[in-house]
Amino acid sequence: MPHTDILSTIPASMRAIVLQEPNEQITLSELELPVPEVTGNELLIKVEYVGLNPVDAQFAKQGFCKWQYPHTLGLDAVGVVVKADKGVFPCVGARVMFHGNVGEQGVLSQYVKVPNFAVSVIPDEVKLSHAATLPCAGMSALVALDKLQISEGDSILIEAGGGAVGQFAIQFAKQRGATVFTTASKRNHKLVKQLGADMVFDYNDNKLVDKIRRELGPQGFDAVLDSIGGDTTIRNVELMRFCGRIACLNPLPKFEQELMYRRAPNIGIVSLGGAWLANSLCAQQRMSFMGNLLLENIVNNSLTIPDIIAVDFDAKSVSAALNKQLQGGFTGKQIVQIS
CATH class of the missing domain: 3.90.180.10 (Medium-chain alcohol dehydrogenases, catalytic domain)
Structure with missing residues (x-):
């Protein structure tokens, strides 16, 4: 797809689910934050779905040494590229999946930025909600x-x-x-x-x-x-x-x-977050390659995904879902549809 700058359709601010400070109850808040600016090889993604993981809940309770608060939670995202510099692949309009940088702001927001080498392009045959079950x-x-x-x-x-x-x-x-x-x-x-x-x-x-x-x-x-x-x-x-x-x-x-x-x-x-914390470009690119492999298996009907448990995009629902992550006892993958 040729490069198209659709910056004019991107708002100045966005909704996000944030952690004001670590707490045992995983009490979260909703904030209006500026849409991230992207430069160089960064992509601006309009987030469609976010997959929740136990690590999200653990960090919400304990915090993380690299975080500043309020901190946007979430690591697994799928969405559509809405802004990319000319010549950067994947270009505007591509559907992508990635496991984000644990040391930076998370993905439970309407827009996020990510380096282009860390994403996997989602084939048309794969539903975005299904792709959201895959990364972590x-x-x-x-x-x-x-x-x-x-x-x-x-x-x-x-x-x-x-x-x-x-x-x-x-x-x-x-x-x-x-x-x-x-x-x-x-x-x-x-x-x-x-x-x-x-x-x-x-x-x-x-x-x-x-x-x-x-x-x-x-x-x-x-x-x-x-x-x-x-x-x-x-x-x-x-x-x-x-x-x-x-x-x-x-x-x-x-x-x-x-x-x-x-x-x-x-x-x-096993430490996916270490790929970012060690600043290892090879390890970050490997996550993209693994994402490609996962998506190929879905296309080839060689991989069955967990059942999807829908979670609303609001602080109360995400908090309850993260508490459930640590309690266990459920089968499936909790997926937040970003609206």
Whole structure:
């Protein structure tokens, strides 16, 4: 599409959902803020949908060292490019998806700016609301499986298979030829089996470890995708083979040295935000490439997205949704339609 400057249709201000200061209740506010100015390789995006994630809720409670307040929340966005310098790709009119910079203002606003190299262009066949389910959860699943070096014949335990990261990870692990074990609430057992899980366990089962070992045998898992953290991570290292691989999405617990000597695990940390905080252009571009891969799988009907849970674009609704993120117990992806 040829470059078209439609700056005249862009308002001077916009609605945004902001955090005035970190708080346990995740009480948010609505503000009228200036529409961002873009220069160089930056794109101005009219946001259509925002995907909510547990990390959004965690930061709303605890704050983040790089933030100034009030801070606009949200990291996952899809929308339409409405302003780009001549020669910058993608150009005005393109539909794009991205996982934003955790160190800067978020995406729960009517307009945002983003570097052009960090976005993925959404094919016409993909609904914008569907694309909004992909960035954080889908990219986290891909990074984890790459760190775990999953290949044909590997056995992998994927924690919380009914969650968004778990659902994507199950499907991609099966694409790579792995035997997939997962944990999920009983109500989600049918879902994760439909996605490809070979064995499913109730994470509330008091005999969970015994049942896993009975099915797995004495060899232990080749790999574990741990999205829970804490004591669950310690338990999962116990379930791994010697020199097995574990990818962790949450902070590591304190390990006993005896366990480390006995299992000698290869531990990987999954951090999408680190791509921005480390100022790594290669890592930021890789998120664009992963976004392309996720979108291609949707077009090819090779990937099933989580059910969409609609959230209204107002402070009260987003606050309630973020509190629900931390409470858990729901299956699907919360998506805010920006109006």
